[in-house]
Structure formats: structure tokens, C-alpha cells
Amino acid sequence: xxxxxxxxxxxxxxxxxxxxxxxxxxxxxxxxxxxxxxxxxxxxxxxxxxxxxxxxxxxxxxxxxxxxxxxxxxxxxxxxxxxxxxxxxxxxxxxxxxxxxxxxxxxxxxxxxxxx
Numbered sequence: 001x002x003x004x005x006x007x008x009x010x011x012x013x014x015x016x017x018x019x020x021x022x023x024x025x026x027x028x029x030x031x032x033x034x035x036x037x038x039x040x041x042x043x044x045x046x047x048x049x050x051x052x053x054x055x056x057x058x059x060x061x062x063x064x065x066x067x068x069x070x071x072x073x074x075x076x077x078x079x080x081x082x083x084x085x086x087x088x089x090x091x092x093x094x095x096x097x098x099x100x101x102x103x104x105x106x107x108x109x110x111x112x113x114x115x116x
Contacts, residue, residue: 023065025057
């Protein structure tokens with residue numbers, strides 16, 4: 001699930017976590033993607049805080065979760081997709097690539113610091 005939250009409410013992420021638990025899901029992994037400019041204003045807001053959550057649980061709770069997210073004022077947008085085996089494989093490959101990029105960036109930074 002990717003959710004875009006209003007930047008004005010600080011406790012909104014905790015409320016989203018509670019909604020996820022109420023719908024019967026466990027948060028297996030989460031990542032704060034940062035505050036980004038929106039392509040267009042949503043509810044008068046020009047920026048949104050992006051969060052990615054990997055949920056584990058039965059699909060029967062999806063409708064309830066989506067209903068609750070739609071009612072929450074601070075939720076600007078949300079998207080929930082099922083991770084199929086093919087998507088899970090791509091996700092694993094992306095994690096490897098991300099790790100390699102981060103390792104190279106650290107190495108380059110160390111070399112740059114040494115050169116100074």
C-alpha cells in the first residue's frame with residue numbers, strides 16, 4: 001500500500017497504522033518516502049507525505065481498510081495492490097539493486113573524503 005498523507009497532521013501515520021491493524025493486517029515492512037510536491041492540488045494541499053507499507057493478511061479486510069482510508073480527512077490518496085509472485089520477484093531484485101547503489105555511493109563518498 002502506498003498512502004499520501006497531509007503534511008499538516010503529525011499523528012496521522014499512527015492513525016493509519018491503527019486502521020491497518022483494525023482491518024486485520026500486520027505491517028511487515030514500511031518505508032517513509034518523504035514529502036513530495038503533488039502534480040496538482042488535493043484538498044488545497046501542494047505537498048504530501050508519501051509512505052509505503054507492505055501488509056500481510058487476508059484479502060477480505062481490503063474493502064474495510066479502503067473504506068476507512070476514504071473517510072480519513074488527512075489521507076490525500078492511497079493505492080493498495082496485491083503482491084503476486086512475479087511482483088515479489090521484481091521487488092526482491094529491486095532491493096538488491098538498491099543495496100548495490102547504496103554501497104557504491106558509500107564507497108564513492110569515502111574516496112571523495114580521502115581525496116580531500
